[in-house]
Amino acid sequence: MQAQLTGANLIAQSGRAVPSVVNALAAQPVAQAVSGAAGAAVPEALYQGGETNPYVLGASGLAAGLGAGRMAAGVTSPARATTGELAGAKRGRMEVREQTAWNRAYGTGGQYDNNSFNAFNMNANARLRQEGFMPGDPELRPVERALDHLTDAGRSNVLDMREIHRLRRRIGDISTSQDPNVRRLGGILSDEFDNFIRDPVNARQGIDPRTGVPFQDQVARGIQYMDRAIDTSSRLFRNDEIREAIRLASVSRQDPLGALRNEFGKIFRDPDRLRQFSADDQRVIEDLAAGRASPRAVQLLGSLAPGASWSGVAKGAVEFGPALAAATTPAAAVVSPSLALGLAGLGAGSIMARRAQNALATRASHNLLASTLGGVPALPPDYRSLSPLLAAGMQGVNAMAR
Amino acid sequence: MASLSEKIAAARKAGFSDAEIQSELMSSPKFEAARKAGFSDAEILSELGLAAPKDEGLTTERAAKVMAGAAAPTVAGLAGGAALGALGGTAIAPAAALGAGALGAAELVGNVYNLGRSAFGYEPVKTPFQYIRQATESAFPSVAPQTPTENVLRAATEGGLGALTGAGAAHRR
Numbered sequence: 385m386q387a388q389l390t391g392a393n394l395i396a397q398s399g400r401a402v403p404s405v406v407n408a409l410a411a412q413p414v415a416q417a418v419s420g421a422a423g424a425a426v427p428e429a430l431y432q433g434g435e436t437n438p439y440v441l442g443a444s445g446l447a448a449g450l451g452a453g454r455m456a457a458g459v460t461s462p463a464r465a466t467t468g469e470l471a472g473a474k475r476g477r478m479e480v481r482e483q484t485a486w487n488r489a490y491g492t493g494g495q496y497d498n499n500s501f502n503a504f505n506m507n508a509n510a511r512l513r514q515e516g517f518m519p520g521d522p523e524l525r526p527v528e529r530a531l532d533h534l535t536d537a538g539r540s541n542v543l544d545m546r547e548i549h550r551l552r553r554r555i556g557d558i559s560t561s562q563d564p565n566v567r568r569l570g571g572i573l574s575d576e577f578d579n580f581i582r583d584p585v586n587a588r589q590g591i592d593p594r595t596g597v598p599f600q601d602q603v604a605r606g607i608q609y610m611d612r613a614i615d616t617s618s619r620l621f622r623n624d625e626i627r628e629a630i631r632l633a634s635v636s637r638q639d640p641l642g643a644l645r646n647e648f649g650k651i652f653r654d655p656d657r658l659r660q661f662s663a664d665d666q667r668v669i670e671d672l673a674a675g676r677a678s679p680r681a682v683q684l685l686g687s688l689a690p691g692a693s694w695s696g697v698a699k700g701a702v703e704f705g706p707a708l709a710a711a712t713t714p715a716a717a718v719v720s721p722s723l724a725l726g727l728a729g730l731g732a733g734s735i736m737a738r739r740a741q742n743a744l745a746t747r748a749s750h751n752l753l754a755s756t757l758g759g760v761p762a763l764p765p766d767y768r769s770l771s772p773l774l775a776a777g778m779q780g781v782n783a784m785a786r
Numbered sequence: 787m788a789s790l791s792e793k794i795a796a797a798r799k800a801g802f803s804d805a806e807i808q809s810e811l812m813s814s815p816k817f818e819a820a821r822k823a824g825f826s827d828a829e830i831l832s833e834l835g836l837a838a839p840k841d842e843g844l845t846t847e848r849a850a851k852v853m854a855g856a857a858a859p860t861v862a863g864l865a866g867g868a869a870l871g872a873l874g875g876t877a878i879a880p881a882a883a884l885g886a887g888a889l890g891a892a893e894l895v896g897n898v899y900n901l902g903r904s905a906f907g908y909e910p911v912k913t914p915f916q917y918i919r920q921a922t923e924s925a926f927p928s929v930a931p932q933t934p935t936e937n938v939l940r941a942a943t944e945g946g947l948g949a950l951t952g953a954g955a956a957h958r959r
Binding site: 416417418419420421422423424425427428429432433434438449725 | 826901902938941948949
């Protein structure tokens with residue numbers, strides 16, 4: 385039964401792969417045709433000129449097809465908006481939405497009671513001490529300053545919605561601190577503050593003389609707008625985390641897979657940062673941190689790809705060395721042509737798998753970026769570099785099979 | 787049994803031009819075997835007493851003929867798929883595309899086999915494109931490439947069209 389299920393799964397997976405392959409082939413017909421034509425014509429021209437070495441013919445077909453295909457892809461296909469770019473546009477709209485919600489909250493005229501706020505300050509202070517905060521600790525100075533700020537505001541300021549927003553931003557500054565301990569305490573203070581402002585019981589008593597409406601009713605209306613603003617701002621905060629990880633990965637010397645694994649590993653290993661995300665987002669972060677954003681077979685094959693490290697260079701030498709030697713010296717004197725071909729094929733396959741891993745990891749990170757904003761359409765993988773590679777690879781095989 | 791030279795002489799007497807005889811010879815298995823042995827087209831033709839065709843540039847007329855011949859495998863795949871689609875009562879266009887893709891895939895499988903078969907001492911197989919090409923050139927000898935430039939043009943045409951079917955086109959003779 386298990387075998388049948390496995391077989392059925394395999395067939396189902398193969399069936400699902402067909403549209404992907406068709407998409408890849410249909411993605412860029414002009415580039416694909418140019419790639420195929422060049423990949424076939426160049427080895428033929430070499431053959432007509434007297435070149436008969438199958439390795440030279442195969443390599444020339446691959447190189448010409450790939451080069452021509454990439455050039456044609458660059459000319460015929462203007463850069464398409466990526467999920468990341470769409471997420472950037474949506475982020476701009478959400479920032480406007482957040483400020484609009486706050487503006488509406490200001491407009492309600494709601495005010496909080498200073499005595500209630502002072503009581504909140506005392507409770508928050510006690511809670512932070514339970515969590516390890518010590519006044520005078522130089523490493524926790526930002527937390528102490530934020531608490532002082534809240535205390536001053538409770539004593540002397542009118543706690544209208546605008547002031548509440550200003551204080552919330554002040555707390556937000558420490559909850560995004562680089563110091564993990566400050567960030568943890570900032571997160572606790574932020575949660576306590578949000579609990580306070582979301583409770584209409586904490587509103588100022590009495591009636592607003594300008595509107596004739598009780599402050600409590602105005603605060604209740606203001607809370608609805610603040611909830612919307614806070615929800616949007618927490619999405620933007622999570623989006624900031626992912627965006628920063630992607631930005632740091634993009635300037636890394638590592639390839640995208642390794643760089644994303646490194647950056648998302650930092651988030652995954654920090655429970656305070658990780659808990660801000662939904663369960664689904666946490667799973668994607670874990671996959672990216674473990675380099676698992678692609679099917680297992682692709683991961684295995686990709687692990688054999690040559691690279692810039694010592695082990696990567698050794699893999700390249702083992703995989704491509706025999707074929708390169710055979711192209712320059714009589715094949716029989718070096719190693720079996722079939723073995724050389726098989727190793728080179730393995731090497732080429734591992735490079736393609738590594739590229740696929742890079743593309744899938746990048747796509748997963750962009751989709752996660754979109755997911756933190758809620759509802760940005762996820763785009764299919766970008767096949768711009770893959771489809772000429774397919775055509776060129778096939779022409780390389782054809783040229784060698786002469 | 788008459789030798790190849792005697793056959794060529796007989797063909798000349800029967801009124802065939804040297805170009806037509808060359809075209810027929812260049813698609814024969816013996817000619818291919820000689821190529822595989824490392825002889826150039828000019829050397830083989832010279833040995834048979836035929837002058838190698840001069841590569842005097844490509845005329846529009848010749849280019850059109852060679853390209854039409856090179857398109858034959860893809861057209862055959864499209865037509866075969868469309869015919870099967872019509873018989874099966876499915877949409878014609880996807881069936882035609884599927885036919886061309888399947889033929890291209892079969893070609894690729896044949897080429898991969900031919901690439902690896904030497905390790906096991908097996909004989910090379912004739913690929914679908916080779917069958918179609920030979921049939922086309924037998925029926926319409928003028929579409930066969932005569933010069934190196936025409937060979938490159940045929941390869942480029944087959945490669946470009948074949949790439950669109952997803953499996954690439956072989957440019958083996």
